Amino acid sequence: MGRLLVRLGVLVVGLLAMIVAGTAAQAASSVEKYPTKKQSARQAFTAxxxxxxxxFVAGNVLFTLYHEAGHAMVSEFELPVLGREEDAVDSLAALMMIPEEPDxxxxxxxxxxxxxxxxxxxxxDSEMEYADYAGEHGLDLQRYYQIICLIYGSDPEGFADLAEYAELPPERAERCPDELAQVARSWVSLLEPHEGKAKKPIVVSYGDPGEYGDAADVLRESGVMEVVAEELSTTFAFPNQIRMVAEQCGEENAYWDPDARTITLCYELVDGARLLIVDDIRAR
Incomplete structure (x- = not known):
């Protein structure tokens, strides 16, 4: 169990170090060239x-890809899931991104x-409707606190300031190390039998980005999809050919299609992440 747990914790190490420079150059230049709807004037950003x-862009692309990879594992390995699958793969994505050592x-x-x-x-700021409570995903703040709890649980002393900033309730914070350990035990026990190399490497492709050329540039130049595909292909023995595709979807989304065996990352989601953080910085 220990070997795979360490493997999960370092999936974003190694080749992902090569991502930073490419993502930084592309994201920073595209942000300044294409301001948000809220502000038409070009604005310089500090380092x-x-x-x-x-x-923000890199972290959310990584989390999204690992989240959808979790759905692919549940489907391809026929894994049992107790509770909502969306909650389970959120926890898996966090587990795969939380470093084994401080980084x-x-x-x-x-x-x-x-x-x-x-x-x-x-x-x-809209009022909640019945459909919001009936959705397959947890509410946004629930998903936020679940990830924060797992991060804090990995190093309570090192992330004490994060817990305070996030206003993580002390009674929940106390349980977070055990929650992280439980998540790790559960996923490792399910995935250990499927450790190995995929029958065929995951194939990455890019569709026409249309108006989302900047988002496509970020993905291509960073190589994030190729890195994730290679790490997943050499860690898990997927029995069938899996594809990872970036394309326009008409909405900010990402999804796993079990029939086509395809993980789709929408350019709109990548662009939406960029706009979200830019608007947040400009509103401060």
Whole structure:
């Protein structure tokens, strides 16, 4: 169990170090060239703000890809899931991104993935409807706190400030190390029998980005999809050919299609992440 757990915790190490420079150059330049709807004038960003933008985009793309890969594993390996599958693969994605040892860059990425849900919640001032409670996903703030809890549980002392900033209730914070351990035990026990190499490497492709050329540039130049595909292909013995595709979807989304055996990452989601953090920085 230990070997695979370490493997899960370092999936974003190694080749992903090569992502940072490409993502930074593309994301920063595209942000300044294409301001948001809220502000038409070009605005310069500090080095710290550029890094924040880069981390937010990279972290959310990584989390989304690992989340959808979780759905693929449940489907392809016929894994049992107790409770909502969406909650389970959220926890898996977090587990795969939380570093085994303290790492400032990886910490920034997983925290950015959590922040997405808090920021979306803050922007949505509409009243809740029955359909919101009946959805297959948890509520945005629930997803935020679940990820924050797992991050905190990995290093309570190191992430004490994060727990305080997030206003994680003390009674929940106390249980977070055990929650992380339970998530790790559960997923490792399910995935250990499927450790190995995929029958065929996961294939990556890019569709026509249309108006989302900047999002496509970020993905291509960073190589994030290729890195994730290679790491998954050499860690898990997928029995069938899996495809990972970036394309226009008409909405901010990502999904696993079990019939086509395809993980789709929508350009709109990548662009939406960029706009979300840029608007947040400009509103401060």
């Amino acid at each position: 710290e703000e550029r890094q924040e933008i880069d981390d 400032e860059q990886q910490d920034a990425w997983i925290i950015a993935a959590a922040d997405w849900f808090a920021m979306v919640y803050e922007l949505d």
